[in-house]
Amino acid sequence: MIRMTLAEIAEVVGGAAHGDATVTGPAFFDSRAVEPGGLFLAVEGERVDGHDYAVGAVAAGAAAVLGSRPTDVPTVVVDDPVAALGLLARHVRDRLSDLTVLALTGSQGKTGTKDYLAQVLGTAGETVATTGNLNNEIGVPVTVLRAGPTTRYLVVEMGARGVGHIAYLCGIARPTVAGVLNVGTAHLGEFGSREAIARAKGEILEELPADGVAVLNADDDLVAPMAGRTAARALTFGRAAGSDVTWHDATYDDLGRPTATFGHAGHEAEVALRQAGEHQLANAGAAAAFAVAAGLGLDDVAGALREAVSLSRWRMEITDLPDGVVVVNDAYNANPASMGAAVDTLARIGERRRTTGGRTIAVLGEMKELGDTHDEAHREVGEVVARAGIDRLLVVGEPAAAMAAGAASVTDWPGTAIRVAGRDEALAWLRENIAAGDVVLVKASRGAALELVVQGLTEIPEERA
Numbered sequence: 001m002i003r004m005t006l007a008e009i010a011e012v013v014g015g016a017a018h019g020d021a022t023v024t025g026p027a028f029f030d031s032r033a034v035e036p037g038g039l040f041l042a043v044e045g046e047r048v049d050g051h052d053y054a055v056g057a058v059a060a061g062a063a064a065v066l067g068s069r070p071t072d073v074p075t076v077v078v079d080d081p082v083a084a085l086g087l088l089a090r091h092v093r094d095r096l097s098d099l100t101v102l103a104l105t106g107s108q109g110k111t112g113t114k115d116y117l118a119q120v121l122g123t124a125g126e127t128v129a130t131t132g133n134l135n136n137e138i139g140v141p142v143t144v145l146r147a148g149p150t151t152r153y154l155v156v157e158m159g160a161r162g163v164g165h166i167a168y169l170c171g172i173a174r175p176t177v178a179g180v181l182n183v184g185t186a187h188l189g190e191f192g193s194r195e196a197i198a199r200a201k202g203e204i205l206e207e208l209p210a211d212g213v214a215v216l217n218a219d220d221d222l223v224a225p226m227a228g229r230t231a232a233r234a235l236t237f238g239r240a241a242g243s244d245v246t247w248h249d250a251t252y253d254d255l256g257r258p259t260a261t262f263g264h265a266g267h268e269a270e271v272a273l274r275q276a277g278e279h280q281l282a283n284a285g286a287a288a289a290f291a292v293a294a295g296l297g298l299d300d301v302a303g304a305l306r307e308a309v310s311l312s313r314w315r316m317e318i319t320d321l322p323d324g325v326v327v328v329n330d331a332y333n334a335n336p337a338s339m340g341a342a343v344d345t346l347a348r349i350g351e352r353r354r355t356t357g358g359r360t361i362a363v364l365g366e367m368k369e370l371g372d373t374h375d376e377a378h379r380e381v382g383e384v385v386a387r388a389g390i391d392r393l394l395v396v397g398e399p400a401a402a403m404a405a406g407a408a409s410v411t412d413w414p415g416t417a418i419r420v421a422g423r424d425e426a427l428a429w430l431r432e433n434i435a436a437g438d439v440v441l442v443k444a445s446r447g448a449a450l451e452l453v454v455q456g457l458t459e460i461p462e463e464r465a
Helices: 006-013 050-059 081-095 110-122 139-144 165-173 194-201 224-229 279-293 298-307 336-356 371-387 402-408 423-433 451-457
Strands: 016-018 039-041 064-067 075-077 100-105 127-129 153-157 177-180 213-217 233-237 245-252 258-264 267-272 317-320 326-329 360-364 392-396 416-420 439-443
Touching: 006 016, 006 064, 006 075, 006 081, 039 050, 039 081, 050 064, 064 081, 081 139, 081 165, 100 110, 100 165, 100 279, 110 127, 110 153, 110 279, 110 298, 139 153, 139 165, 153 165, 165 194, 177 279, 213 224, 213 279, 233 245, 233 279, 245 279, 258 279, 258 298, 267 298, 279 298, 279 336, 326 336, 326 451, 336 360, 336 371, 336 439, 360 371, 360 423, 371 392, 371 402, 392 402, 392 423, 402 416, 416 423, 423 451, 439 451
Parallel strands: 039 064, 064 075, 100 153, 100 177, 127 153, 177 213, 213 233, 326 439, 360 392, 360 439, 392 416
Antiparallel strands: 016 075, 245 258, 258 267, 317 326
């Protein structure tokens, strides 16, 4: 955040300054995580009114408040604090003329790609990136306002709940490099079709300047044609023939971590990734394409990818327990494509452990926001589990019940599907049934909170210790 007085902020956002203060820190909206010298966003919601926490936020170190009514501390008063936050972020972005902004969206892989990209760019200069999943009309401005005069790269993840959302976010962040990772079925219940999702996601390209770069997944049938939606130069990634950034000859270690040869412009470099799953190659390939678009060379990109670690919790976190059980915690979120990728990773890890008698166990819960395709999608995930040869499928919760039916429909599957009512029952089954050598994958949409199963599972009972 650049240094601004309360009066300067009020002028930018069309509000009224009540009191006197100078903001030197980022904007924030959680009074439990105060930014020293920062600007507290007070939003009046259905259950909680942020204005009630304004005094406490300033007492804890914030400089001032952005809200819709005066408080007992320095406050900029506006009609719509969220819209005003966007105006302030656009103003700060415009003043940081040396900043390179890279924006990305997609149905899956956004966070993994963003985490790789932030670490790659961080080797070339000060980098600010989206934290967690702050990719909406509040999260994007908050991310932009973390940038300052010394920031060289800003990586912004963008999500969409409808048409026009990403266009609005691009108007705030003004990216010069932007890309679409893929178009899947996540949020199909909100959009109705993949084509509708593609229309919304593709907005990220339409605001690019003519000298910008559009990063596109050449392997996705709805993403590759998006080059026609922008005047910017297209740079592609993928395994399709002619991709600008590509990878080949992938191998995997005992924990499913891939090594592959990455290539760009006739040059190649080997990369061994520290995270598990074939899908990590696509995430790393996308990050490499964004970094190349920003001016980095492939050797530097490859070197940074080799050192990159997971920056986000509950995404393919592997824990090798002392009792010989391996737990793969991918409980942060889920959709059909990411479920398939996680199951594939489970199968790869399990294959390496077959000689020790270990089994593969998929603990899967509901995938949300799938609309009319909900039951069909869950049934298909069950079929994927069976065809991958997973030994046990533990289906958690009634909304995910179709997974069990899907797995059972694969006639030559030698495994077993078990249904349990909820997290407690899932944990009880696991504690009674897993043994040394087993590999356990835990995954569902955020609302299922299956990370609590992992938490209980990693507390080793005496009978397994």
